[in-house]
Amino acid sequence: MFKKDLLKNKRILITGGGTGLGKEMAIHFAKHGAVLFICGRRENVLKETADEISKKYSTKVNYQTLDIRASKDVDDYVHSIFEESPLDGLVNNAAGNFISPTKDLSHKGFDAIANIVFHGTFYMTHSVGKRWIESSYKGSIINILTTWVWTGSPYVVPSAMSKSGINAMTKSLAAEWGKYGIKVNGIAPGPFPTKGAWERLNPENNDGDMMSTVPLGRVGEMSELQNLATFLMADGCDYLTGQTIGIDGAQYLTGGGTFSQLDKLSDEDWENMRKLIRDANNKDKANRS
Numbered sequence: 001m002f003k004k005d006l007l008k009n010k011r012i013l014i015t016g017g018g019t020g021l022g023k024e025m026a027i028h029f030a031k032h033g034a035v036l037f038i039c040g041r042r043e044n045v046l047k048e049t050a051d052e053i054s055k056k057y058s059t060k061v062n063y064q065t066l067d068i069r070a071s072k073d074v075d076d077y078v079h080s081i082f083e084e085s086p087l088d089g090l091v092n093n094a095a096g097n098f099i100s101p102t103k104d105l106s107h108k109g110f111d112a113i114a115n116i117v118f119h120g121t122f123y124m125t126h127s128v129g130k131r132w133i134e135s136s137y138k139g140s141i142i143n144i145l146t147t148w149v150w151t152g153s154p155y156v157v158p159s160a161m162s163k164s165g166i167n168a169m170t171k172s173l174a175a176e177w178g179k180y181g182i183k184v185n186g187i188a189p190g191p192f193p194t195k196g197a198w199e200r201l202n203p204e205n206n207d208g209d210m211m212s213t214v215p216l217g218r219v220g221e222m223s224e225l226q227n228l229a230t231f232l233m234a235d236g237c238d239y240l241t242g243q244t245i246g247i248d249g250a251q252y253l254t255g256g257g258t259f260s261q262l263d264k265l266s267d268e269d270w271e272n273m274r275k276l277i278r279d280a281n282n283k284d285k286a287n288r289s
């Protein structure tokens with residue numbers, strides 16, 4: 001779909017780039033010549049991904065363990081990158097989410113998600129954007145959102161609220177930073193199953209239920225998301241800014257939000273679901289320690 005050198009020497013930072021959608025975008029950017037910076041909380045997966053991509057595409061993939069909830073760590077990391085040379089692009093992909101009835105959420109549960117998605121994404125955007133402005137350097141930001149920014153969604157309220165805030169940031173900064181040559185767009189993927197998301201959002205693997213809400217009758221293919229992200233990151237469409245593009249097989253247009261079907265679950269179903277999600281979280285934590 002694109003020329004091989006479309007992103008040649010573009011320096012692109014992808015948060016949460018070691019796994020899932022972040023990794024998939026990283027692979028496609030590298031395939032088109034980009035120099036990558038990936039960060040996340042687990043060193044082992046970052047290293048593995050960096051090795052895999054740099055070997056396959058003979059491009060440099062830098063990695064750094066970073067929790068984007070820690071604002072000073074975020075700023076120090078971005079400072080260290082810009083000391084060498086400015087970035088050209090930022091993909092705010094790192095996120096946290098799990099399904100839960102909202103009445104059962106603790107305040108810490110709400111914060112766990114809002115601190116990553118709402119606060120962390122702002123810290124990263126602010127750290128990168130202010131350096132672009134200081135050095136009169138143009139850049140492109142892609143925020144990975146969800147279609148819940150338009151519909152809201154039951155059972156993922158902290159995520160829906162936080163992503164909606166980042167959607168507002170997308171439009172606001174496109175207007176405020178347009179004069180500096182900084183473009184800011186969003187991608188709102190529908191169901192693109194990845195291990196991290198599906199363990200927390202579809203722990204019982206009920207793809208059938210979820211697919212019945214997608215007019216195209218299938219989940220997204222990674223190449224479709226990769227192509228859209230690459231198009232938005234490349235030069236040639238600078239006039240396209242402040243937009244959030246849905247890529248969901250028209251799922252959200254059918255109404256009801258992604259998780260409406262969870263209304264039929266009993267308390268016992270939820271208890272089982274919570275256990276599956278906690279097991280996945282604990283496995284991740286064990287990996288981190």
Ligand code: HXC
Nearest residue numbers: 095096097098100106108109112146190191196197274277
């Ligand atoms: C209720 C839960 C819970 C659950 C955690 N909590 N899981 N409450 N139901 N299933 C509560 C805990 O009880 C605790 O509150 C609080 O949340 C913090 O839990 P920790 O495990 O200590 O948090 P932390 O280690 O910071 O982990 C953050 C996380 C975790 C968000 C909870 O899931 C994570 O690290 N996720 C990263 C990867 C991820 O989520 N990927 C999916 C993104 S998908 P108490 O009060 O008990 O102490 C996405 C959109 C996809 O964003 C769109 C698809 C259509």
